[in-house]
Amino acid sequence: MKSNRLSALALSTILSLSIVSGCNFKNSNNVKAADENTQLEAYTTNLPFNMPKLSLPTFQNKDFNITDYGAESGSITKNTDAFKKAITECNKVGGGRVVVPAGTWLTGPIELKSNVNLYLDSGALVIFSSNPEDYKKTDEKNSSSNSYKNLISGSNLSNIAITGDGVLNGNGAFWRPVKKEKVTDSIWKSFVSAGGVLDSAGTTVWPNKQVVNVKRPNLLNLSNCKSVLLDGPSFENSPQFNIDINSSENLIVRNTKIFNEYWAQNTDGIDISACKNVLIYNDTVNTGDDGICMKSGSSSKSNNDEPTLENVVIENCIVNHAHGGFVVGSNTDGGMKNIYVHNCNYIGTDSGLRFKSDIGNGGKVEDIYIDGINMKNIVNDAIVFDTNYEAKNTNNTSNKVPNFQNIHISNVFCDGAQEAANIKGLDAVPVKNLDLKNITIKSTNGFSAENTSNVNLDNVKITPSQGSIFTLKNSSGYNFNNVLCPTGTSTFISLEGSQTNNIKLTNTNISNAKQPFALDKNVNSSAITINK
Structure with a gap:
């Protein structure tokens, strides 16, 4: 599978050098469309699961320049009406490109329509108004005094895109609260x-009285849409989430750049919620909250047999500062299945691979495949599973319980983390069926797990600077195969809890440890088996 996949991706790279980024060209033709589809197929075939075929949205070769509808460049004139008129006219005649030329364009909220490609030319800077009054909802039945329109929105649409090399700036500093603990003294004093x-x-x-404890808008929010393309633009300085897409299908997010300051509250980079058939690649994220995050909405099906989030591919993405590089949760109650993360880099994120949920928000998350991840200077955990994210009562397992299972993580290299892994399941619902293969992590603390079962570690090299390499509490069914025990190790495995048993070591030399095993009084000595 891997060699065929790499060959296909190499071909797609060659092809992409000779074509213009999807739908950014005016005179499209069948040859270019065929090349684009070949590129998409390279990312969505030879996967560990069957991925439905994706297709790019297509648009008429018609341009609607916002200047023809009264838009004026500069930071004084608000061009809200010009955007609205251009988008409405484009949609009315069957679609095309709404062109934002080079320049600075101040505006209020922008509402997309079907068959419209909002194209930001190189040098185009769209700045959203900092006046909350511009975003007040007019439908009193569905609004409140502390709720505002999203900056760019679209609902129940089909065949839409935002493309080009321009910048969308949400003016978020005029909306967001700043927490003292997140910034330096000088930054705090300036606010x-x-x-x-x-x-x-x-x-x-808070920057002003109008936005104290309000529900801040997202920079981009799409819901219930089909055939969506985001290709090229920069999303920056958002009031809240940058890219927030819900309950949509056939979604492609590529070549986007996302930037917010590290202290920017709740500014998730890319949030995908309850969507199906999604491809995310060649994106760069630097933000103040989760980097690339999967969420699921509520489901009426029992046990999440039909998950609301399914078939997602994430490739060749870079996440710098963020709470997590690849994130699942915290709301997983609708269920998730079939997610593939490949060839991504996380540098300086709080966590690398972050799975989080809690009782009341939990559901079944399964068949997750993560392969080829490079991490550097991770602040906390390289790998973390937290099933009690908001510290709720873990004894109540009757309603919407986190259930992480069948998760495969391979070919991961991490140079620097506070903790190699911190995996915590619930007493009644452990994290189970977890495969870790070809993992190398240099960290301060080692690998800790509580309430886990059926975990395979194959060619795993964890080198903490202190403490035990592995600490297992109330965990069972571990298979260690070719796992490194470095010279000078104090304790290789510490075992705790009466439920800890069936720990097997194969092809694992523990002679370098001063103390191979440390068992508390609740663990039977027969819990560990060594096979040569």
Whole structure:
């Protein structure tokens, strides 16, 4: 599978050098469309699961320049009406490109329509108004005084795109609160001295009274859409989430750049929720919350037999500062299945691979395949599973319980993390059927797991600077094969809890450890078996 896949991707790279990024050209033709489809097939074939065929949206060769509808460049004139008129006219005649030329374009909210490609020319900078009044909802039945329109939105649409090399700036600094604990003293003082509104504890500051405790808008929100392409633009300085797409199908996000300051509250990079048939590749994220995040909406089906999020491919993406590089959750209650993450780099993220959920938001997450991940300077955990994300009562397992299973992680290299792995399941619902293969992690602390079962470790090299390499609590069914025990190791495996048993070591030399095993009083000595 791997050799065929790499050959296909190499071919797609060659092809991409000779074509213009999807739908960014005016005079499209069948040859270019065929090349684009070949590129998509390279990413969506030879996968560990069957991925439905994806297709790019197509548009008429008609341009609707916003300047023809009264738009004026500069930072004074609001061009909200010009955007609306151009998009409406484009949709009315069957579609095409709404062109934003080079220049600075101030605007209020933009609402997309079907068959419209919003094209941002190189040098185009769209700046969204910092006045909350521009985003007030007019439908009183579906709005409240603290809820605003998203900056760019679309609902129940088909065949839409945002393309080009321009920039979308959400002016988020005029919306977001800043937490004192996240910034330096000088940055904190600058927000306070600029007239910010402090909370009673003096630990959070809002930029103005209008946005205190409001539901902030997202930079881009799409819901219930089909055939969607995001290709090329930069999304930056968002009030809240940057790219937020819900309940949509046939979705392609590629070549986008996302930037927010590290202290920017709740500014997730790419959030995909309850979507099916999704391809994300060649994207770069630097933000103040989760990098590339999978979520699922509620499902009426029992046990998530029909997950709301399914068939997602993420490739060749870079995540710099973020709470996590690849993230699942926290809401997983609709269920997730068939996600493939390949050839991604995470540098300086709080966590690398982050799985999080809690009782009340949980559901079945299964058949996740992660392969070829490089990490550097991870602040906390290289790999983390947290089934009690919001510290709820873990004894109540009757409703929407996190259930992580059948997860495969391979070919991971991490140079620097506080903890190699921290995996915590629930007493009644352990994290289970986890495969770790060809894993190399250099960290301060080692691998810890609680309430886990059926875990295979094959060619795993974890070198913590202190403590035990592996600490297992109430965990069972572990198979260690060719697992490194470095020279000078204090303790190779520490075992805790009465449920810990059936730990097998094969082709694993533990002679370098000063103390191969440390068992607490609740663990039977027969819990470990060594096979030569």
